[in-house]
Structure formats: C-alpha cells, structure tokens
C-alpha cells in the first residue's frame with residue numbers, strides 16, 4: 001500500500017488517476033479548489049475501494065495554496081509515495097491578446113505550482129530513496145502554441161532531467177503528454193473544439209492506464225496512444241513552421 005497525492009483530482013485526468021489508484025489499493029490525498037466536489041469524490045472512492053482519502057482544498061495559482069500542498073508532501077509522519085502534478089487550465093485566446101494578469105495566474109498554476117510541489121516531493125522522496133512523480137504536460141509541449149505549450153515544454157524538459165538525475169536515488173519522474181482528452185478542460189477554457197476530429201479524442205481511462213504502464217516501464221516521457229506517438233515524433237523532427245501550421249488546425 002502506498003499513498004498518492006493528486007492535484008486537480010475532482011475532474012478529468014486527475015479524477016481518472018484517483019479512481020485507478022484507489023482501485024489498485026493506494027491511499028490518496030486529493031487537491032482542488034472546489035471543496036464540496038472534492039469531498040464527494042473522496043466519499044465515493046472510500047465507499048467503492050475501502051481506502052483512506054484525505055482532501056486538501058487549495059488554489060494552486062496562489063502561493064499559500066502551493067505551500068499548503070508542499071507542506072503535505074514534506075510530511076514525515078504521512079509520507080507521499082506518488083505525486084501527480086495534474087491541476088491545470090487553459091485560456092481561450094493567444095498570448096498578446098489576453099490579459100497579462102490571467103497569463104501570470106496560468107504561469108503560476110502550470111509552472112510554479114508543479115515546480116514547488118516537485119521540490120518538496122523530491123526532497124522527501126530522495127531521503128527515503130523511493131517515490132515517483134508524474135507531471136501532466138501535453139502533446140502541445142512539442143509544438144509552438146503560445147504560453148500553454150511553453151509551460152508544458154518546461155515541464156517535459158525538467159522531468160526528463162529529473163528522471164536521469166534522481167533515478168539512481170530511487171526516485172522516478174515522468175512527464176505525461178496526452179493529445180486531446182475528453183474532460184472539462186476545453187469547456188472551462190471556453191475553447192472552440194468543433195474542428196477536432198472524433199478519432200483525435202482520448203478517454204481519461206486509457207490515458208491513465210497508459211501513463212501508469214509507462215511509469216512502470218521506466219519511461220521519462222509518456223505519450224499515450226499510437227496515433228499520438230506518431231504525431232509526437234513528427235512534431236519533434238519536422239521543421240517548426242510546418243509543425244506550427246499543423247498545430248493550428250482544428251483550434252484557432
């Protein structure tokens with residue numbers, strides 16, 4: 001039995017991780033802003049899987065929210081064995097047209113929060129010489145797509161280095177880079193997804209299953225689904241202008 005902490009666990013991919021890890025018998029710490037929704041998820045998981053579930057209401061775009069979760073990750077009495085840095089959101093418009101205050105909040109949520117939580121987790125896990133971190137990035141990390149893809153590229157690069165650096169100390173780090181996943185993400189961000197072909201959508205369950213299997217295989221970067229592995233290879237090797245043109249299709 002181990003204990004996992006998942007940010008953004010009340011919906012979408014984070015909820016999928018909570019469900020699958022609970023099914024496998026892990027105790028959980030669930031983090032999100034909406035306390036009522038988080039409590040309902042926790043009740044459901046306790047009832048269905050008989051595990052212990054703690055909830056932590058925190059806004060990860062705020063320093064005090066990040067610190068509360070970091071403190072939990074530093075606990076000696078109740079150590080966390082797996083951190084899933086997942087909480088995230090998107091903006092409907094391109095950088096340069098958006099409000100800079102919104103961009104800065106996004107930067108804090110997508111970059112500063114995972115950085116602060118990773119720091120706390122690494123310090124605790126390396127002391128115990130065991131643990132794992134999954135940073136939920138995106139396939140967008142391999143394409144030039146404004147501030148969102150830049151934030152996710154930061155996470156992928158840092159995860160790759162951290163995995164190389166800390167694996168000998170018994171701590172694994174993996175970036176998860178899914179394509180389009182059916183969650184609340186796009187609706188919350190008021191994004192027009194009408195141009196996305198049905199075959200491009202992944203289910204939360206398949207993304208979580210592939211991610212956990214890739215973590216077991218020792219991968220530093222996980223790209224779920226064969227069709228997205230092909231697109232990721234294209235994005236990594238094709239000329240930037242061509243990749244940018246392709247990446248703009250579907251979602252303007």
Ligand SMILES: NC(=O)c1ccc[n+]([C@@H]2O[C@H](COP(=O)([O-])OP(=O)(O)OC[C@H]3O[C@@H](n4cnc5c(N)ncnc54)[C@H](OP(=O)(O)O)[C@@H]3O)[C@@H](O)[C@H]2O)c1
Pocket residue numbers: 007008009010011012013014031032033034035037058059060061086087088089109136137138139177178179180181182183184185186188
């Ligand atoms: N869906 C996709 O197509 C897709 C593709 C690639 C990568 N991703 C990445 O996957 C991750 C999860 O996204 P999702 O698709 O599962 O989105 P989602 O369905 O909208 O869920 C987002 C989760 O994050 C929490 N959250 C949002 N802002 C937060 C904040 N400031 N502080 C704490 N928690 C916050 C939400 O709960 P509260 O609102 O209650 O806080 C919710 O639990 C994100 O990092 C996203 O960038 C998504």
